[in-house]
Amino acid sequence: xxxxxxxxxxxxxxxxxxxxxxxxxxxxxxxxxxxxxxxxxxxxxxxxxxxxxxxxxxxxxxxxxxxxxxxxxxxxxxxxxxxxxxxxxxxxxxxxxxxxxxxxxxxxxxxxxxxxxxxxxxxxxxxxxxxxxxxxxxxxxxxxxxxxxxxxxxxxxxxxxxxxxxxxxxxxxxxxxxxxxxxxxxxxxxxxxxxxxxxxxxxxxxxxxxx
Numbered sequence: 257x258x259x260x261x262x263x264x265x266x267x268x269x270x271x272x273x274x275x276x277x278x279x280x281x282x283x284x285x286x287x288x289x290x291x292x293x294x295x296x297x298x299x300x301x302x303x304x305x306x307x308x309x310x311x312x313x314x315x316x317x318x319x320x321x322x323x324x325x326x327x328x329x330x331x332x333x334x335x336x337x338x339x340x341x342x343x344x345x346x347x348x349x350x351x352x353x354x355x356x357x358x359x360x361x362x363x364x365x366x367x368x369x370x371x372x373x374x375x376x377x378x379x380x381x382x383x384x385x386x387x388x389x390x391x392x393x394x395x396x397x398x399x400x401x402x403x404x405x406x407x408x409x410x411x412x413x414x415x416x417x418x419x420x421x422x423x424x425x426x427x428x429x430x431x432x433x434x435x436x437x438x439x440x441x442x443x444x445x446x447x448x449x450x451x452x453x454x455x456x457x458x459x460x461x462x463x464x465x466x467x
Contacts, residue, residue, distance in 0.1 A: 258305045259338035262372045267454040269330055271297050272316055276326055279319050291317075307336060339368030343387060343395060351387060351397030360385075372453050375446035377402055384423055384446075391460065398466065400425030400439060412440035413462045414452035419444050425466040438466050 260268075275294045278287045295313055302309035315321075315329050342363045343351075352358050361376045373388040384402040389395055403422040410417050424439035440462070443449035453459060 257307060260301070260305055260307070260333075260336055261338060261456070262340065262369065262450070263453050263456045264301050265333070265337045265369075266372075266451065268298050268301055268333070270454055272326060272330070275316055276321055276323065279321055284319055305336070334369055337369045340366075340371035340374060342366065342368065342374070347395060348387065348397070351395065352385065352399065355399070370447070370450055372450050372456065373446075373459060375449075377444070377446075386463075388459070388463070398425060398463065400466070402444070406444050407441070409441050411443040411449055411452070413442050413459050414449045415458060416443075416452040418448055418452070427467060440465065
């Protein structure tokens with residue numbers, strides 16, 4: 257048995273919530289194929305980690321499923337989620353060694369089992385910081401400027417509609433010392449972004465686009 261990644265847990269919650277919406281339709285039989293697709297997607301994720309999918313799937317395969325019952329089953333599954341490991345102060349300072357007087361939030365308040373990547377906004381400097389583990393499971397960090405202006409739009413990281421702001425990261429483009437800024441619109445609130453993220457490749461693609 258291996259633990260679920262946070263984004264996989266998000267995917268299960270997303271698919272199960274969609275299943276709940278199917279049950280709210282007037283004709284569930286009409287959406288039978290959709291229902292089976294969602295149940296199979298959830299089962300495949302659980303089976304990959306050798307978790308007991310039978311009980312969970314049977315609980316979801318019920319037209320009488322309520323939002324309260326759904327939350328109950330999510331809470332039972334959450335202990336099997338591999339939470340984000342909060343780095344030490346020494347590790348964080350090493351990631352951002354070029355930043356003077358780095359300000360960090362109270363990480364004790366972070367829900368590790370809801371965190372795919374760690375990020376926070378520094379309003380005083382209009383900066384946003386990211387800490388994450390790359391494809392080699394190495395701890396990495398990056399930062400850039402975050403516009404104070406919020407607009408309704410789709411986040412480049414989680415691909416969901418939310419209050420987004422323009423994030424720009426400065427990087428060296430040549431040996432002559434020139435720099436360029438790259439970025440896109442992302443969720444202003446990273447807690448919301450984390451809860452919406454179901455595909456880790458989307459996050460890595462965003463990070464790669466900053467280079």
